[in-house]
Amino acid sequence: MTPNPHDFLDVDRDLGDEERAIRDTVRDYARTELLPHVAGWFESGSIPDPRAVARGLGALGLLGMHLDGYGCAGTNAVSYGLACRELEAVDSGLRSLVSVQGSLAMTAIHAFGSEEQKREWLPRMAAGEAIGCFGLTEPDSGSDPGSMRTRARREGSDWVLDGTKMWITNGSVADVAVVWAGTEDGIRGFLVPTDVPGFSANVIHGKISLRASITSELVLDGVRLPGDAALPLAEGIRAPLSCLSEARFGIVWGVAGAARSCFEAALDYARTRTQFGRPIGGFQLTQGKLADMLVDVNHANLTALRLGRLKDEGLLHHSHVSFGKLANVRAAQRVAATARSVHGANGITLEYPVMRHMVNLETVATYEGTEEIHALTLGRALTGHSAFR
Incomplete structure (x- = not known):
């Protein structure tokens, strides 16, 4: 069977039925309800009605979806990751909204709050009625x-x-x-x-x-x-850092979606853009670029799924998350830059998603721990010596 260019290693074959259903539901919603607007939001630098966006995501059960009780969906970690991947395939800002709401604010209340605080805030936040x-x-x-x-x-x-x-x-x-x-x-x-x-x-x-x-x-x-x-x-500082680890897990998956979006755009463009009498996808240098992007996208998805399974088994260490963020953000940045080059001058416009993803990933590389912080976290895990102080 010829491999599917959009999931070359058939990574999603290892998903369960419920995980596939969540993936497909979020993908359809993101593409139908959010993608048509996101370039305009990016260009204007604003979301006209962020509360409506939050309510829509809440109605889909995506806010705090990995938490149990209080109106939260209680899904497994892989399902949450898949939702992040499909949202960030549209735009990093949308995944950020879900991450901050669910993995930071709601997780802090869920993990460290009193029963009264949980009852007051979590149901409304899960529904998108409170941000x-x-x-x-x-x-x-x-x-x-x-x-x-x-x-x-x-x-x-x-x-x-x-x-x-x-x-x-x-x-x-x-x-x-x-x-x-x-x-x-x-x-x-x-x-x-x-x-x-x-x-x-x-x-x-x-x-x-x-x-x-x-x-x-x-x-x-x-x-x-x-x-x-x-x-x-x-x-203590461990409390907020534990919330950051939850958000970073979502980033590991999210940037895989951004990378996939850039790769798919470049592949489509290479098949249809004609120069010198044939599609540019027929030239060796372009095929080399597509192959490099394909490897990065599939490696990112493999890493995300592995970390998701470890998390669902209770075996995920915070240094595993640092590995994932460091590796997958780097991979996504490479894919975005390469996809931009395949598009030529057209790649800098909002008609295509690649430049938008490319500049968004500059922020994603910085927040929830810079590349240097995650490299030092891995160094500490390897050597037993902290280089932070």
Whole structure:
């Protein structure tokens, strides 16, 4: 049987029936409801109605889909990964929305929140009726979140928060922000309703990447919260880092989708673009490029599926996730750049998805841990010595 160019190694053959159904449902929805609009959103640098997008994703069961209870779908890790892959095949900004909502904000509440906090927020967030964001990164604290300057101090039974968070997806449309702050007892997590006095979110403009996504600066100026706003089980830097590992798992799958989209666009273009009297796909150099992209796309899917199976078996280590993010983002960047070259001048336009994916991947390579951070994580796993400090 001739291999399928779109899944050359037949990786998806190893999916179960429910996993295939989720893959197909998300793919159809993303292509029908989101893809026709995403180039326009990217060009304008805005999503006209992000809440409608969130409700649509919630109705499909994609928000916090890997969590159990409280209105969440409770799927396995591979199913969640497949959803991320199909969303990012359309645009990284859409997968970011789902990752931040489900793997960061909702996971923090699910893992570290009180029963009351879970009941208050998770059902509405799962439905897309409430949007969350995750306030960890700061202007001077990115790869080293332990150096954050945001502080929470006790005043009677209340908490008072002061500080600034930066590069926060969903920040200006969120109903609740999961904010991490230093206290006299170490780093703690807090649920901050975005309508409280002293909280403001400013949209970051001028982005050249991830434009079909809302990115904001959060400012906390004497934000007063009741004592029960703290996540009771979130103590220390390991709490937010565990949430980041969940989000990174989604990235491992998501960028495989972006790579596939670029490869498929290049393959179609090479078959139809004629120069020197024949399709450019008939020239050796173009075929070499297509072969390189094919290998990267299939390697990325194999890596994602392997990590998904490990996660479902309870065997996934955070260094495995670092391996996946490092390898798959690199592969996706190579594929996007090569696909852009196959398209020639047409590749820089929004008529084709490759340049949009190419610049989006520059952001994906940076957030949730830079390439250097994941390389050092692997180095520590190999040698037993940390190079971070």
